[in-house]
Amino acid sequence: MGDFVHLHLHTEYSLGDSIVRMDALMDEIKNFGMRAVAVTDHGTLGGVHKFWSSAKQHGIKPIIGCEIYVNGEEKKRNHLTVIAKNKNGYLSIVKALNSMAKSGKKFLEDKDVFEMKDVMILSGCMNGKIPRFILSGEISKARNTAQSYLERFGEDFYIEIMRTGFKEQKDLNMDLLDLAKELNIKVVATNDIHFIKKTDALSHGLFVSMGRNMRWDGTFAYGSDEYYLKSPDEMKVLFDDLPSAIENTLEISSKCTDYDLKPDLNLPLLSEDDCKTIRNAIDLEKLDDQKLTRVKKELKLIESKRFCTYFLTVSNIIRIAEKLGILIGPGRGSSVSSLVSYLLGITSIDPLKYDLLFERFLNESRTGDPDIDIDIEDDQRGTLISALSQNYGVDHIAQVGAYGTLGSRAVVRSAGKSLGLSDRVIEDIAWRVSGYGTISEALSKNQELKKISQSVELRNLMDYSVKLEGLVHHKTTHAAGIIISKEEIKDKMPLTFDGQRWITEFDMESLADLEVTKIDLLGLKTLTNIKDTLGSATREDLMRIPIDDPRIYDILRKGNTVGIFQLESTSATSLTKKLSPENFNDVIALLSLNRPGPMYSGVADEYVRRRHGGSVMKDDFGLDSILKDTYGMMIYQEQIMKIANDVAGFSGEKADMFRKSISKKDPVLMEELRSDFVKGCVANGYVESKALRLFETISNFASYGFNKSHSVAYAYITVWTAYLKATKPAEFISSLMNSNISEPAKLLMYEKELNKLSIKLLPPDINESKTFFYSDTKAVRIGFAAIKGVGTNLGRVIEEERSKERFENFQDFVSRTRKKINVKALESLILSGTFDSTDPNRKYLMDNLEMIVDLASGGLKIIQQQLFENGSKASLPSSENYPDYDLNEKMKLQRQYLEIGLNLANSDGFSRVIESGFGKVSFQIFENEGKIFATDGENEVAFSYSEPLKEGETYEGDFIYKNGNMILSKLTKSSEKTYIYIKDPTEMQEYMQRIVEMKGHHVIFKFEDLSLTLDDKTLKEEEY
């Protein structure tokens, strides 16, 4: 059985060309009793680690290779199969492909191939150089090429023979065999695998069409269904006249040793002795006793674990960022608990001030570099990475790559398109499969989907989608991760190059498995907002903001949380109001409690109760000193560690293990630690029953516990945003609006916030607006980019042209910008009111737009001339007494392009409902002391409605105001649910068509007193 090895095989990492998944592949290889298999993806080694580890897991010998592209005649790329014999050979292919990528070329030269070491060369498929020469009748060229490979690679060069059913293949193979005989070259049988089973051939055909965005003709991709993983027996039968071609696969396999894919990268040393550099940088002499003891303890571990270079690298990255004026966060995660981090400027918080435990971050059990993540302004990542490239050298830094896979909806859309289905049908199915783990799950749980997918039209779509779902689809870049190394990364692992920077072909998981140290630079919008608000700001400036300023707590207590970091959601707002923070300590607790665990368990409420004078049960464990800041409650992981340390006598390392086992609810480890814990307590004078009770208390509370280090750091950002909102509200909200410039709903929310703060929102104005929102202290001006159909690029065009001279009027504007601005954008500008200051009659401009643009081709002068040429061919009507849209129409039209800045007299809201007795309102639901309230951003009302609404969602509905009572009479829309009111069930079909447009929405039909929920996407006919 096992006497054949497949040496030419494409996995899903041959993007868009193969549907072979690693685990399924290995299962089949094992099934056939084969002991080894090779991977030869198209021009990439991106999948080799996944391949290697899957093979290892299945007990299969992995052989690593690549079907590379080599320069051919007439710009044709030739295919060539290269197989690495060992790590050196693998690296040899890596280097060749990486230098090709960097030079921007799409193929290698012959000489690049000849320079490869420890590789074996197979002559390739029909697109190989030698086969191509033969096919075009140039036998002597084919012979010369073969000769040159033979000279260079000798025993390691093979002529590749495929029998995959191509017409031309028969003659080609005869010539190849003649050539092999003549030059005494060994032959090897391969099958160019693109799918695993023969029955997968059509799925593969469709998949290839999907990748090319083409309509599928219903046939196999390469003219036959033979490109599957044939069994050794099938291969032997296929090559029964050529047994050596089969035997040679074993020879090739035996020439390959195991590969060590680890790139063995090291962080660049900053000095000869990085540990000494840290000691010098910290200046131990200046520290007080407490700090000195702590630093010594931390350094002992850092030095013994050889983490010095890591700390210096992170601190260096931050220094480089700050030199560029990029704002860095105060810290995040457990690294905030390190005093060394603080003293090196990695974090900006003194951990001793907040009782943060170093062991929560690092202890003896740590293997591999620590993990310090850096928050940075979200729009400055590129700038920083470029600067790091300069600092460390382009070849010493890479961004972490990632792969996108075909999700349920994506596969339905893409397959549906290639199958030629209508958009309506495709969107309907895409909607129905969403919200489930997989399409198969959707089919098993959703009876209606199952039923409709039996139809002839849809059967194919569903069958193929199930087969192709989850395949690797495209390459992207990880949002945060970078790697930095002393060595040139391009010599160590497969990469791509985007013109400026390297991107790894291995994804995050593979890199972690290969022990590559990754540093995360996380973009944080709020940092951008803070810097925008202040014009310029360093972290040091921010640390000087008085965190006990009463204005901060005034804002929080009132629940004015729009724009406040981490507290914007409705549930957070409601908790903020309840907790009513008075100091920084309260904010730290607030951030820790604002998570599902503490919220749903009642821990958050209990904390609020105790915070505001509710009785605190004295614990008889003697934990007061540890729990006094949290009113006798355990809410921080650090507290659990401290108890284990103080009471049970656990070491810092063991206390962290204890903390981990509890938060991960690891029953085995917990059982183990329980007896240790009790023993330790007893040794410290506890009776056993009390020790057991303490252990139970901890294991109950701990699952809600949070990392205090992280909360402390983020609490700083929270109070900074509150401080800015209190002191520079216009600038702050303006910056928030810029961060959300393409999200109308958010802009509306911020407009309401401005209103609340009595800050004016000025309309867009052709002579006053900039691309983005900007503010003086009393007003915010709407930016061009907020107008639908305008965008930042056009905004900049307008600003640039205006910098030469202000625009006199609309015609002047058109004549000066017409080459850069299309008619659609002009309509957006007119209807959003951007020309109101120069040309207040919007209807006049719209009605005569075409003519104005026409005339502008000749410039302003011609327009003016023609204006006075009475009766000539093109003349504009006079704008005097020209009727404009009425106010309602104007607002309706404006709303299509710009939802903010509408005349408030026309805006909907509770005040209007109260005024006129009824009206339509967009509102959010929140709960306060057991009562349900709604807010339109301005007012809050208690109201009644027959069914419960979920908190924190945005809804739209009609309200009636009667005798001081607010009644929600009809709910029309929520962000998740759409309610459709029908008079007659026969209207269902008609509405079903419309649902298709409501991508991803859950739909509820209302018919008299009955409601029909499409929440589970199942239409139950018997319900009506």
Ligand SMILES: [Zn+2]
């Ligand atoms: Zn090929």
Ligand SMILES: [Zn+2]
């Ligand atoms: Zn191939």
